[in-house]
Amino acid sequence: MIKLFKQLKPFKLAITAVLILVFLQSMGDLYLPTLMSDIVDEGIVQGDRSLIWRIGGFMLLVAGGGALCSVIASYLSAKVAAGFGKNTRSRMFNHVENFTLHEFDKLGTASLITRTTNDITQVQTVLTMMLRMMIGAPMMMIGGIIMAVSEDAKLSLIFVVVIPVLVGAIFFIGMKGLPLFKAIQIKLDKLNLVLREHLTGIRVIRSFNRIGHENKRFSEANRDLTDTAIKVNKIMAGLMPLMMLVMNFSMIAILYFGGIRIDEGNLRVGSLMAFIQYAMQIMFSLIMVSMMFVLIPRASASAIRINEVLDMQPEIIDPTQSELQTTATATKKDGRDGMHGFVEFNNVSFSYPGAEEPALSGISFSARPGEVTAIIGGTGSGKSTLLSLIPRFYDVNEGSVRVDGVDVRDMTQEELRNKIGYIPQKAVLFTGTINENIRYGKDDATEEEILHAAKVAQAFDFVSAMKEGFDSEIAQGGNNVSGGQKQRLSIARALVRKPEVYLFDDSFSALDFKTDAKLRAALKGETTESTVLIVAQRVSTVMDADRIIVIDDGQIVGMGNHRELLKNNEVYREIVSSQLSEEEIA
Structure with a gap:
């Protein structure tokens, strides 16, 4: 995934802005419990209403600033992730266009479609969360620990037990989930392959009355994917109850030992309230990290599959400029x-x-x-x-x-x-008008050239008989014209090019x-x-x-x-x- 994220250089200004905004938001969130502690210990206990209003007003200002930083950071992180997804899809599409038929056979069309759509979406989703959580969560956790220690160092010893337990649970569940997430993406390829074959071969399937057989194939692929998804979700589902259980026991421990320290005169009520807030911030930052660990394994599996395509070098490459000059000479x-x-x-x-x-x-x-x-x-x-x-x-x-x-x-x-003007064995037409399909051979072809090519290819008569003529729409794969008509339109597409070799x-x-x-x-x-x-x-x-x-x-x-x-x-x-x-x- 790190290799993919090297492509984030065009967004470094926006990412820097997100980091600064998340930092400011985290600082604001960490400062609020201290202000609340002052209100309780200095304002309520002392009965100083002016201090309560003054600190309360400042708290509103800090909270409002944090909310504004959060909104802007969310907008920028979403924009960065969407831009990264767009660029990666374009890069992948352009790279795949250079593949030879051998590379297509090796990876498979269904897998390439999954990698270009679903896999990139997985990485894009995690990137959005990483820009917010993976930066904000460590800040909140480290800052929360520092502020909690400043409130009461002895009471902070609770975290020495709690944090390793939570980190260990997150790591264990993350490692268990990664192989299953890899398997999910492979099984999604298989499901896409079966679905694609079913949709493209529907006429053959119906003519041989094999709908039941295809339903069975799809059900098996679907069940295989579902079973793996359920298995991985069961593992991930255990994380949140465990986190909440540890967090609730931590609160019990903080309240119990904190009450003792207040009774002994070593801790004030406002400080205990602030300590509880910091403890909550530390716990929730770990919960945010755990949510990332639910998504990161799947995104990591997707990133590996994306890099596999981007790292695959086409067997057929163009000669260098010096080689071209030598050949020309x-x-x-x-x-x-x-x-x-x-x-x-x-x-x-x-x-x-x-x-x-x-x-x-x-x-x-x-x-x-x-x-x-x-x-x-x-x-x-x-x-x-x-x-x-x-x-x-x-x-x-x-x-x-x-x-x-x-x-x-x-x-x-x-x-x-x-x-070259190439007319393949299996005629291929694209979604669009007949005019656009013939012009596919030559972008700047005039109407006269298109008409002439159609006449030579013996396509003019049947095209003219259509309601919209040359503006008639061709369905996906040319399914609304016959095999012979598709061949004639393919020939017209090559003729309009006027190539040296047919x-x-x-x-x-x-x-x-x-x-x-x-x-x-x-x-x-x-x-x-x-x-x-x-x-x-x-x-x-x-x-x-x-x-x-x-x-x-x-x-x-x-x-x-x-x-x-x-x-x-x-x-x-x-x-x-x-x-x-x-x-x-x-």
Whole structure:
């Protein structure tokens, strides 16, 4: 948690103000019992009404000043904690954006959501209390002990017994609670995962009539979290009765021994009243600390989880400025700086982390501007993996992937991806209008560019048929449009960008044959100066490509046009014969 709190530097003025205000409030609270003692011993006993009014008025002034300090300190501490929470969420979000797909797989989406929301809220809540209690409570306790000793040193020996008992109880319960609070956050991840899968997969769940099964999964995760929460709350619940019990016995002891000392003439009534007030302040300061110990273990567990994300360094990082300059110089010397969209694979091999076998091995080919390069193969052969190496979603293990003659590892990720229009296998749309979704590919796209992209992507007709047209709202995940419509809007989003390289990752799978043919015909005129790489399952989608690459078990087993491969490549012939009739093949 201390590591996280280093991010509080922007708020040091506000924190300093809180410390000063809490100090002034504590001093005021510590001074009030002494004033009350003077009223009793000097005013009431002596019958001096003017002294009572004078000291009473001063007490009101001190109490009012303390209340004002408390209000301002509470406001500033809440503002500091809210600002810290906001900055930490932004920092975490920006850091996670740089993660590769491997880091996402390692942590899990549900866990990242919990860490960004619930965990940061836990730390934020404790920070608010720490700024008030963790500073005010020690001040009150130390100050209370000093003032109590000044009233009666012998009677203060009661604290020698009481304070170690209370501190020991707080420490013991805090240590018992910490492992359970860590477990609660992990089980909250599990509950979020089950809930997220249930909500996103509701259509599949209902279609297979698995609602009962999902209810059972959720109930088990929910019960597991609840049982742990009850267990930890039982431990924490024992703290407050113990504190109150010790405090009440302390009061009995103070009144008993204090009465004896008054009877012996060693203590005045006002001093005993002040001593009781100081004892109460010491006890309540320890109660405040105990409340912190209820919250700190959970916040500490949350802080560990937050730091785990912030400390995780992405495997893929941008080259330094000097490396970029070296690359730029080498490119100019080789005369390659005029290239636009040339993609080249040089003996590329790649394995997913933890995999026994490489997903790709020995891949070498080039794709030129103005040409369509299609990649075809069986399920799991490595087609999509190959495509994901170009925008550098993963880094190769061996060999190199080059765009415009430059190794993608020698470019910044932003520079590389600005050259690419990527249409994923699973079309993803965002909440907002259709207009906003297409403009996602290019922020400053004009209305004409958006309309043109929609027409080329064969999306214009169905969008125009909608009530609001291009201003129609897309639901979360694009659930209010069909799979084929989502694919066409994803293609329009890439087209509006006018990139150097188009990557179609099985982006025509949800289209009917007629729409597929019309879309590919329209794309030809749109991509004459760009490199096009298409991953497809359908032979009809790749038949007209300039170059077809056949992949099997992560290796290139054939390369050529449709006729050449049909004649010379057994794997391609099997794929074609499984999809087309003999008449169509002929």
